[in-house]
Amino acid sequence: MIIDFHVHAGDGDGMTGPWDTCAPLAAYTRRADQAGIARSVLLPVFQSDYVLGNRQVAAIVRRNPQRWIGFAMVHADRDRERVHAMIREAVVDLGLRGIKVHRHDARIHRQVCDAARRWRLPVLYDPGAETGALSLLAQTHPDVAFVFAHLGSFADDWAAQRQVIELISRYPNLFADTAGVRRFDLLEEALARAGPGKLLFGSDGPWLHPGLELAKIRALRVTPHAFGQIAGGNAIRLLQRSRVSAASRVARAPALAY
Numbered sequence: 001m002i003i004d005f006h007v008h009a010g011d012g013d014g015m016t017g018p019w020d021t022c023a024p025l026a027a028y029t030r031r032a033d034q035a036g037i038a039r040s041v042l043l044p045v046f047q048s049d050y051v052l053g054n055r056q057v058a059a060i061v062r063r064n065p066q067r068w069i070g071f072a073m074v075h076a077d078r079d080r081e082r083v084h085a086m087i088r089e090a091v092v093d094l095g096l097r098g099i100k101v102h103r104h105d106a107r108i109h110r111q112v113c114d115a116a117r118r119w120r121l122p123v124l125y126d127p128g129a130e131t132g133a134l135s136l137l138a139q140t141h142p143d144v145a146f147v148f149a150h151l152g153s154f155a156d157d158w159a160a161q162r163q164v165i166e167l168i169s170r171y172p173n174l175f176a177d178t179a180g181v182r183r184f185d186l187l188e189e190a191l192a193r194a195g196p197g198k199l200l201f202g203s204d205g206p207w208l209h210p211g212l213e214l215a216k217i218r219a220l221r222v223t224p225h226a227f228g229q230i231a232g233g234n235a236i237r238l239l240q241r242s243r244v245s246a247a248s249r250v251a252r253a254p255a256l257a258y
Helices: 026-035 050-063 080-093 110-119 135-140 158-170 184-194 210-219 224-239 246-251
Strands: 003-011 039-044 068-070 099-102 123-126 146-148 174-177
Touching (some): 003 210, 003 224, 026 210, 050 068, 050 080, 110 135, 158 184, 210 224
Parallel strands (some): 099 123
């Protein structure tokens, strides 16, 4: 099963660009289907209230739970005092399966990590090339899986991406997604140093073409087993750890299997 671990969905209220205005899924779905992508993780776009964004993503997932997997997003500073309440609602009421945090909003902190630990959720964190303190996540929360978006930098910060390769090679609970990584030699280095068990395919859809992003994984010319790990197996392994309630898992989030 091929799973796209990084897709944006829903509407925002910033109106400064697509990233905080809207992320329609019609064209993305068509392209993903053509590429053989079976399921996708949906993330809210930037907005002023992620409670609303999380509920909107959950509503999209409910309309087609066989296709979509939803993650909750939190603003690490603005939501600091309500992170645990937000994640509880996301898991218990909405059936969401992970947490997204972006450095554009604020740095990740202990409350977010503690909430992830409480519900055994993977955390997709975009550090925006700020990689200096990421090793602390492995030291303080070794039982939480952290996935660094874009190998650490959507802006092609070569030094930051190489630092993330070092981190995911060294720490068992640190991973990276491949969304929007343009320097192919860095993908090859990440594979060689960290191994296929530490990389997750992502597209940064709907704005990047999922078929083109998946072609990068195929171009690595890995074994079928390694391709299966990167393209979906690692995502399944991380998602299966979550404490989604039995009722939510049946009603909203069908079991994942190879």
